[in-house]
Amino acid sequence: MxxxxxxxxxxxxxxxxxxxxxxxxxxxxxxxxxxxxxxxxxxxxxxxxxxxxxxxxxxxxxxxxxxxxxxxxxxxxxxxEVPTIAIEHVYVWNNTSVIQDEVLAHRIGLVPLNVDPSYFEFKPDAQDQATDRNTLVFKLDVTCTRKPKTAIVRGTKKAEPEPEEIYNHSIVTSGDLTWEPQGEQSEVFASKPPRPTNENIVLAKLRPGQEISMELHAIKGVGKEHAKWSPVxxxxxxxxxxxxxxxxxPVPPQYAEKFRKCFSPGVIDIDPVTKAVSVNEKNLRNESMNREVFRHKEFExxxxxxxxxxxxxxxxxSEGTYAPEKLLPESIKVLRQKIATIRSAAERLLAEIEGEPAVQGDVEMADA
The missing domain is CATH 3.30.1360.10 (RNA polymerase, RBP11-like subunit)
Incomplete structure (x- = not known):
């Protein structure tokens, strides 16, 4: 402290x-x-x-x-404003699940990706050419089939089997996303291939005969454009x-215990002999500040x-894109860039004012 x-x-x-x-x-x-x-x-x-x-x-x-x-x-x-990589464009080749294309695309877009954004450039417009410097490509090809019949025994009573026991790919998760390297990406990400930060996110549920086939394009963005790009x-x-x-x-000794209960656990200490109360500074940050102590006249x-x-x-x-200890330094970088932009604009404005011949009404502004 x-x-x-x-x-x-x-x-x-x-x-x-x-x-x-x-x-x-x-x-x-x-x-x-x-x-x-x-x-x-x-x-x-x-x-x-x-x-x-x-x-x-x-x-x-x-x-x-x-x-x-x-x-x-x-x-x-x-x-x-801290940039990340998220799936933005979804090309649906086939979707026979019960989830509509646009709903499924939205769910997939919210899956956090474990990709370092510093390797990528911003893609200014959706119509711009996709390159290995601004786009990551993923594939999602899943078909649900029935497993060969096997005996399922659960104790002495016959029970309804779980879908996972009788079907293949009955649940589509983020772990089913497959990265498709483009250009030099296979070399750049050889040690850490792009993947979801959590591979157990449920995207859809299928039954035999249903399938999902998609191509997914992930690009660089920021959270103020859409929450899926937020790193936290x-x-x-x-x-x-x-x-x-x-x-x-001082707090009356007979009310010491009552006084301690007005605060979060560990904030108030009581001397076992004198019953005097004191504040434990190490636990101050745990105090909820509920103002319960103001409800009792004896503590006024x-x-x-x-x-x-x-x-x-x-x-x-963190959502996993950045290690937690790197988030504050990344926000400082963004703030420094914003300050540099403002400073550059102010210097250009001052240069324009000083470079133009000042009229009578502009003398004070030019001096400033």
Missing amino acids: QSDIYNPRRHVGVHAEYISDVSNRDFPGHYPDEDNSWNLDLFRKKLHVKVNELSQRSIQFDLVGVDASIANAFRRILIA ATATYRLLPLVVLNPEK GCVELKRVRDFFIFNVE
Whole structure:
């Protein structure tokens, strides 16, 4: 826990009926004799990123020392602007299943693919030529047939057999998608062939005589165009909860256990001898901030609930295209590209203003 976590200027007040101190006042001129102008060295000193939990598909990390607008920008970029590869064009040669062509195509398009998007270019238009640099080709050819008759014995009672026991390919899953290399793709992806991140996603169910035959084209895209290109299942953040005890009005010992039950497990500790309560800072992030403590008059004035405005706890779940620990760096790349675009446009605009002869009404604009 940071040493200045209890600095009141970093706090958002959580009260029984409202939230206070929502806006940040750390800007130039607000505090007398204090310089809050932008300073890169000071920003680096305050910025912290710490990974708390990491698994194969999810990550929880702390992002500390940035404004809410920056944290929210990362969240939105993770959801909508980090590129991935997804199936966009479906060519149906035969589909005799009970699922309509367009419904089945939509289900297949939502299957996440384990493909590195950096190897591909964006395909600007659907009518553009498909190449091995902008398109992946998959095939789906499945026919349901009946298995040879075999004796199915289940204890002493005769039971209805499961479809998987008497039919071949009664269930079509994402694992039935077959990659068809094009051009140099067989060499580029020799060590890691493109495939679905989860091969057990059910796409359709068939019965003898039914078949599905399709050619599928996957291209590069972003989540703001369609959710199937989003690299994350969830990307959320919350502010660090803070429980501040009032030393001038301690919790009555006889109500210590009741006070502890007002908070999430592990947040409040009780001294076994004196029955004095204390806050376990290691478990603060588990607090749900349900404000239950405000419902009891005996605790009035004993505690304050707050959140730290620049301490963001991120929870991100990857769809499998990117390793969880690579998602934030990828969002930073996108944000840097957006900033570079804005900077380039501003420089061109300034050059145009300075290059043109300024008229009387444009003098102030040219000076700016």
